[in-house]
Amino acid sequence: MPKNPSVRSRDLALLESLWRESIERYTLPNGLTVLLKPDHAAPVSSVQVWVKTGSIHEGSHLGAGLSHYLEHMLFKGTTRRAGREISATVQAHGGYINAYTTFDRTVYYIEVPSVHTAVAIDLLADAVLYSTLPAGEVAKEKEVILREIDMCLDDPDQRLSQALFETAYRTHPYRQPIIGHRDVFAACTREDLLSYYQARYVPNNLVVVIVGDIDVAATRAAIAQHFGPAPRVRLAPVLVPDESAQLSRxxxxxxxxxxxxxxxxxxxxxxxxxxxxxxxxxxxxxxxxxxxxxxxxxxxxxxxxxxxxxxxxxxxxxxxxxxxxxxxxxxxxxxxxxxxxxxxxxxxxxxxxxxxxxxxxxxxxxxxxxxxKTMSGQASRLGAGEVVVxxxxxxxxxxxxxxxxxxxxxxxxxxxxxxxxxxxxxxxxxxxxxxxTTGAAAKPTASLDFEEIKLPNGARLLLQPDAHLPNLHFRLAFAGGPVFEPAGRRGLNSLLATLLTKDTKRHSAEEVARQIEAVGGSFHEFAGNNSFGLSAEVLPGDADLALGLMADAILRPAFKPARLEVERESSLAALKESLDDVVTVGRKKLREKFFGAHPFAIETSGDEASLQAISVADLRALHARLVVAGNAVLAVSGDFDARKLAPKLKAFLTKLPKGKVPAATHALTVVPGDFTETQPRQQAIVFQAFPGPGMHAPDYTVSEVADELFSGMSSNLFERVREQKSLAYFVRSSRIVGQAHGMFYFYAGTSPERYEEVIAELNLEIERVRSGGVKPDELHRCQVRLKAGKRMGMQTNSARAMQAALNAVYGLPVNDWRDYDARVDAVTLADLQAFALRYFVGGQRVQLVVKP
Structure with missing residues (x-):
């Protein structure tokens, strides 16, 4: 046998407990298949519609990308709803809507607070069965997808993937790109799209999958109400040829x-x-x-x-x-x-x-x-079983x-x-x-609170037992990032984190990897703008191993010169690889222009000169400075007995060297200006950056709401730039946040001929907010989305442990989720206008255009 009997029996028992969970499968009279799985671990539900059609089913239009085209079009209007109403309704109920297309299926899904499951069912039924494919929207979305195809052509990983499939397959439709060939796609008409939609999007070709904190009877009723009236339709089989046997390389x-x-x-x-x-x-x-x-x-x-x-x-x-x-x-x-x-x-x-x-x-x-771990993951697993297998x-x-x-x-x-x-x-x-070159009972929702224990040496321990899934996550975090790195040594903190997962004085890097992978666990580093650390995730019975590896890494790192050279080379290669992505190149240039002499000017991965200069002595010095008890937070979430595990965790933390890390302060002086960067690419990327608040600023929550205001499918910016004018494939805002300073920026991917129009639209939207033009329903949408996003982002042990640990490191309340809703709801229209007037000022704007 592959494993000793006790381990195999334990693993089988874990899986058997999952397989015994109740799953209800039934078929409506019109042929639609339904899968329902109640899970009361979190007040969330995932509603998915799997259409058993993908790029390999496009028949005479093979290579046109009709399946992907339809995926874009199904949120553009139905017989009951205008296009924007669908995404706006989802966001108004705190949900998230999206879709994806593969070779053999197209999946539409809404993640939503479970009290609104019926709303998600109604919306997806309407979109999938009753879309009208408005001619104007079809034309505009074609331009958007052409931009997306250009993005794929700019991506070397996408090009290599396409080369693999078109070379490995000679007859099977897998050789055709899911998105379609540019010329073939461009020739498609609305009639082609409508004909494909009417032939394939029929009840007897659909599977509805719902997992979450649901009332089964009410959910069944909602499915019958919204999906049931659509009639069964003749479904012609699609011939998918088998691949001929390959005979040579x-x-x-x-x-x-x-x-x-x-x-x-x-x-x-x-x-x-x-x-x-x-x-x-x-x-x-x-x-x-x-x-x-x-x-x-x-x-x-x-x-x-x-x-x-x-x-x-x-x-x-x-x-x-x-x-x-x-x-x-x-x-x-x-x-x-x-x-x-x-x-x-x-x-x-x-x-x-x-x-x-x-x-x-x-x-x-x-x-x-x-x-x-998540409702979405469970639903996807069920959908794959039903549709693929x-x-x-x-x-x-x-x-x-x-x-x-x-x-x-x-x-x-x-x-x-x-x-x-x-x-x-x-x-x-x-x-x-x-x-x-050549049938389980419902489990109670777990508490989201972490118990905080402060040790005499200053280290902090955060505990959150949650037995709903046999999974255990450790997250050890320290304050860190570029602000603690010496000049000329950017990327040192990131490289330090990487080396901590490698050789120790007791084990080689190979032995470390072999031990954690032998139990199916993971042991990784993380490093960001303000922190770094280690994470380990295992099954509950392997807690001692995970803790032992983490302790060994922190207390006894080897920092071998040979290992430094290996990881330095890998970091340099990653830097080179990142230069192949035009958005990444633009973001790097934007940081340089915006942050100037501030350490945030260079990404946490560093730059070539700094990485080349880093020595073992640099690593040891930074480790000695930052890896001290007063700077350490260990968060543990998952299936564990606190009475048994807590003493072991405390024993590890008490071994950390004593000390505190004083706050690192760096002034930020923004020099405004408009810049252009030339890159040999198909598309243009527009960036506009402004100063933003740090995480301790009184208006930090307002910045979260503002970021949501400018992002998402139902935002006014997205609606005008992409939906109405088809100027860009993507447009949104984002932030780089430090403890004292931040950058709030907008970016969009467009064609080289139209980037000036995109800039004009960005300026119009910024001025709309500065002049108080945000409507109450926009603010409400943002608040609902942020609050729901917080809940959805806390489904996994790893996410909860990460959030709690970083809160502690940054001096924020460990359980800040408790008043998150109140903080978001307190943001007013006047706050948004004041935020825009304070930060979105032309005299402190940095604009960058990356174009061919």
């Missing part, structure tokens, strides 16, 4: 304007329902999931040929791909590919250890549990097969599928490199 190598090399090796494999799928999934975990995986250790750590490498088994429908991807310096791309193939041959011959298999099994168990209980059969696997099973599928004649290799390379 295939290659496609792109040479383009990129900084680093990206590459992938793919092999054709069978689909999700095939008996070999569990073995292929585990094989991908063993080979390339986590820092202790075989390929990570062999190719990154030992051979130093790549900056990152991972593996995945993608197996939808009847055909899939086993894919190994990596990021490397251009001159190492070919050697890395060769080394990967040699390593795979060695593993296929030698076999896989029982320990590696056991680790992968635990990762699969953990992943299955993690899918159920055809069985909502398929996970039970899947894990039955998975637990029966042996190392020989993985060796067999490796020899069967990862063979030369099934291989496709794709890569994206800098142009200069071209010559070198």
């Amino acid at each position: 295939r290659d496609q190598h792109l040479h383009e304007d990129v900084q680093v090399a990206r590459a992938g090796l793919g092999w054709q494999i069978p689909g999700l329902a095939h008996p070999d799928t569990p073995a292929l999934d585990l094989l991908s975990m063993v080979l390339g999931h986590g820092d202790s995986s075989l390929l990570w250790q062999a190719i990154r750590e030992k051979s130093r040929l790549v900056h990152s490498i991972d593996a995945m088994s993608w197996s939808p429908g009847t055909s899939g791909l086993f894919y190994i991807s990596f990021l490397a310096d251009p001159d190492k791309r070919v050697p890395a590919e060769q080394a990967i193939l040699r390593e795979l041959a060695r593993i296929a011959a030698k076999g896989i250890s029982a320990a590696a298999l056991a680790k992968a099994v635990r990762q699969a168990v953990t992943a299955e549990i993690n899918m159920r 055809g069985d909502i209980n398929y996970t039970r059969q899947y894990f039955t097969r998975l637990f029966a696997l042996t190392p020989a099973s993985l060796q067999r599928v490796m020899r069967t599928y990862l063979v030369p004649e099934r291989l496709t290799v794709v890569s994206s390379n800098p142009v200069a490199a071209a010559a070198a």
